[in-house]
Amino acid sequence: ALILMNNKELITRTPDAHDRRVAYIDLSNKGRTLYTRIEPHIVAWNQDFCGQLGIQSEMELLQLLQGIETWCRNAGQQ
Structure with a gap:
């Protein structure tokens, strides 16, 4: 996805001054x-989607997404 966004000039990449493996991604003005x-x-789409789920399913989805976010953050630190 980042390659596509970069090709469309929607993001900028700034290399880290101390670690060449790291690049900071930011939205460009176009992005x-x-x-x-x-x-x-x-x-609006999110509100409609969550409205269709019901509060219990919405809370379960949020909890699952938070778990995925935590896993991704931890994987990035390894």
Whole structure:
């Protein structure tokens, strides 16, 4: 996904000054413009999706996603 975003000039990559293996990714001006344009649609879609799930399923989904996020953060530190 980052390669595609880079090809479309939606992100910038800044190499770390001390570790060549690390690059910091940021939205470019073009990427920020796109994000600003699509964010209301994403928020509306998320609200509609969660509304269809019901509160219990929404909470379970949130808990699962938080678990995935934690796993990804821990995997990145190894």
